[in-house]
Amino acid sequence: MPNTIKRKITLKLNxxxxxxxxxxxxxxxxxxGLPKNRTTLISGGAGSGKTLFGIDFLINGAINYKEHGVFMxxxxTADELFKDVASLNLDLKVLVSQKKIVLEHVVLERKDIQEKDFNLEGLLIRLEHAIESVNAKRxxxxxxxxxxxxxxxxxxxxxxxxxxFGWLKEKQVTAIxxxxxxxxxxxxxxxxxxISDCIILLDNRVDEEVSVRRIRVVKYRGSNHGTNxxxxxxxxxxxxxxxITSAGLNQPGTAKRVSTGISSLDKLFKGVGYTKGSTILASGTAGxxxxxxxxxxxxxxxxxxxRCLFLSYEESAGQLIQNMKSIxxxxxxxxxxxxxxxxxxRPTFVGLExxxxxxxxxxxxxxxxxxVIDPLTSLIGEGSPREVRSMITRMIDVLKTQGITGFFTSLVSSTAQNDTSGEIGVSSLIDTWIVVRELEEKVGKKRIRGLYIVKSRGTGHSSDVHKLILSDDGISLEPMEADSTSTPDPKKKVGSGIAKKSKKINKST
Structure with a gap:
């Protein structure tokens, strides 16, 4: 047998x-998961979730993996533990009654923990009986x-x-x-x-008046693991x-298209609309x-x-339904x-995670x-720019990995000097970027809405500025007459799409 094959077999066995x-x-x-038949230390301050981690570990073992458990x-007490998880959808009491989990409350007297009289024998006998009573593996x-x-x-x-720890290992149980x-x-x-084979650190911190929980694998003997x-x-x-982290850039490509819902907007994409499973961003000022x-x-x-999921961070469902009836x-x-x-x-109701x-x-x-997520910019105040960007990146990843088409809106400040994707700055993560702006007609000084496509990866698209019309019958786009508009403030730049008014059909890749 070649040495390489021997090495591979040895590595697999070990x-x-x-x-x-x-x-x-x-x-x-x-x-x-955790090292099997070894001991893991879960470290954390008050309220960090240590006890719940242990209970979750036992409940999942009993329900999903047919491994019974002991919680000492x-x-x-058992009643206090039942109350602790009463507000959660965890069937601890049911599993205890079914003898899939054993709860042992050990009352330690002063004499039991004095150094000169300290002896683990009584505890180990009690723990052994509990393990054997349900053939526990956890x-x-x-x-x-x-x-x-x-x-x-x-x-x-x-x-x-x-x-x-050695006794627990001999009993062939995975211990926390x-x-x-x-x-x-x-x-x-x-x-x-x-002495522990694995150390997990739980942390509950408050950052800018927002409570944030963090978990870190400090040590894991004999295994690779995420260290962040x-x-x-x-x-x-x-x-x-x-x-946990971004899913990575491994999503398959597709040539399938879906309609924008606006026939005149479809025409700007050569009549094919958005790429199925892609991300679309519509950014612009209010209104x-x-x-x-x-x-x-x-x-x-x-x-x-x-099916379509519409996440609204600014309007209630009732308001949104009523407002959309107007068009x-x-x-x-x-x-x-x-x-x-x-x-x-409300974005402020809970944290980003x-x-x-x-x-x-x-x-x-x-x-x-x-x-649909309307608008992304509402999340800005709920974390640092890095945390917000990380959250949105992972949000995009979960949509793309499941082939879900995502439509995001982004509010741009009226004082912005350029057409950007808003304060978040995620335009590089977006496949199709549409900008809508308020423009001013030179004749009559009437304000109108303008729309143009900044980019659309893999799809031919027009870069011309079009008039965006909202009416009782819905939404439509009309070509903009040359030199008919100007921006409300001459100090502001509208962007290359409006300034150049190119009539070419671009392909972004």
Missing amino acids: KLQKCLTGIKGFDEITEG SFEE VVLDSIESLFAGITDNGILRLEIKRL VTGEPGQDSYTHHGMEQY EYPFVIDDDGLSVIP TGKTSLAAAFAIETCKRGE GFNFEPLIKKGLLKIAST KHLLDLYKTIDGFKPKSV
Whole structure:
């Protein structure tokens, strides 16, 4: 047998086995979950989600992987744990009654944790009985600080922790122990971090009055893993690290096209409309018709019998429905048929990651073929420019990986010096970019709306400025007469599309 094949077989045999946690996103950053039949330390301050991580791990194991579990608590009783997860969609009480999870509350007396009388035998016997009673494959100890609180001698402490971790390994269980970070260490004792095979750090911080949760894999023996800090949220379904990072540039290309919902706008794309599964951005100042363009696209999606999700960050569903009636767009029949779903929320209500998680869940449940987000710029104040851009990049990734056509609107300040995609600056991530602006006719000094296409990757398109008309019958575009308009402020530049008024058909690639 060649040496290369021998090496490959040896590597395969020696590859670390992993235990899937079932926690959304976490198994991806750890490339398969926690180290199987080994001990993981979950470190974090008060309210960071340590206990919930452990409970989630056990519940997912019992429901999804047919692995029963034991939760041994040194601080909370079973009733207190039931109350902790009562507001979440976690069936802890049911699983305990079905004997798939065992809850053990250990009351530690002062004499039990004194250094001279310290003995783990009684605890190990109780833990062994709990494991055998349900043939458990997963164990959570919450928290290790309480168990070793009375030991001050580092030598004894290290031996006892090593003894506990070794015992758990002998029992062939995947174990989690929780701890609180101390000064310059991941636990108060500082010994567990050296003996643990894996260390997960949870953090709940407040940045500019916004609470943000982060998770980081500090250590993982024998395995590759993501080393960055990753945002996570706790919602009705437990803990979710979603999305973890950008999905990457691996989306397949397509030649399929979908209508814009406006026949005269389709003609500007050589009559074929937007690329299916691409991203479209309509940017402009207030009142220029960005939401109306998005509404036309949403209705056209529904006309094809496909579902469309409309996320509104500025108007309630009722306001949006009423406002769109003024240009002949009736959302109500489409909503009743289940083809259109309008979700309205204030951007300040939750953090960026919660917005993104809600989008994931809604897409997963509703299965839309198109998603409208109006406007993206409402998210600016909910994080730093880097965080906002990262969130939008991941948002675009999730749409593209599922072949969903995304339509975004972006509000541009009326004092902007150039036609940009707004304060977010995501035009480079967009496949088709449409700019709508308020212009002023030279004759009569009447203000009108103008529209032109900045780019459309892979599609021939006109770069001429067209008059955008909103009426009772919907939306239409008309060619602009040469030298008939000027910008409201001569100090502002409208952009190359208006200044040059090129009549050529461009192809962007």
